[in-house]
Amino acid sequence: MEDNIWWTRKARINAESRLLSNHHCLDLLLLWYSLIAVFVSIWLLAYVDNSKQVSVVFTCFSVFILAVTLFGSNARFAHRAAQFKDNYISLQELYFSIKGSSKEDENKHRLEYKRLLELAENHEPIDDTKALVWEWHNAQDKNNLTREPKKQHYILLCFYYLKRYLLLAVLFSLPLLLIYVSFFGCLPS
Template sequence: MAIADNIWWTRKARIQTEKRLLSNARHAQLLLLWYSFVSVCASIYYLRFNTQSGYANVVWVMFSVLVLCVSGFISGLSYKERAAIVKDGYESMNSLYRKSQKGNADFDEITKEYEQILNLSENHADIDYQSALCVTYLNHNCPRDPEKGLDRRPTLYVWLAVIKWFFIRSLFILMLYSLPLLIFLAMKVSGVSPE
């Protein structure tokens, strides 16, 4: 039954991987849209209100070049394609898990098939497995009952790692969204922008 448990938990971790990759794709697209919008607005603002400031124009041209470079970098990461491959893998694991639950299951064959499915896509990150532990524990009907419950439970370390990851990720995303506004404010405070 250990192979069935491994398949089940790997599937849960890969589901978290897909969610993380799709979230990254969504934020990347929103950030590119936001940065492009702010860049255009800043260019119009400085053309209209501060035509003498050479620094502001240089800063916003550099920002526009950054947006262009980041868009190429993000397309190279191919988040959506990777998420689709991971999804295909965990869907294949679902049928393999059902096969492993049968009384007459050939565990050697199941193990080989499991290893083949694992090799089809990238491995999940540690945080994906830890998130899967926490989410499953919170959503399970009887997480504390050893007879009906889960074979694995999140430890205090896992809870803290997931909370820390969520906090750092949220802070990083907030910083990325506020970067153009911080640049504008820094220019305003430094006297590059008009009063």
């Protein structure tokens, strides 16, 4: 059971980190969309007389900002990250408690572990994969680890990061694409 608690704690630490990273990226995306909208609005008001083009661009930016804002408020990344942090701290306390206890307390510890698991949402499988790969490559003594990453773990991790960074690249470049499309004659006048 010690091993389950240890790995669960490591996965929950990664879940907190993932959620905080998502929160940070969402904040940056919202700031980016807002800055681009302000910049384009000033530029359009000063240099473009075509009101249809202005309407289309502003409507698109409004939709971008609305979508990011709604997604961010519904995802509650920071709140969920705080719950994971509380949970992995409690798991650490349970881990230390088990280390210094006798076999008679095993049932009590099992019930406490179950209770702690129920207090927070479950982490994503990628959080466990990241924990497994990270711990394997950073362990001073690999003999102390009970799990070893396989080829599929590395592949999953590569796909996760590839998907994440591609999505971020698309989301951050979307306003620039809209500006390009609208100002180089691709939108009807």
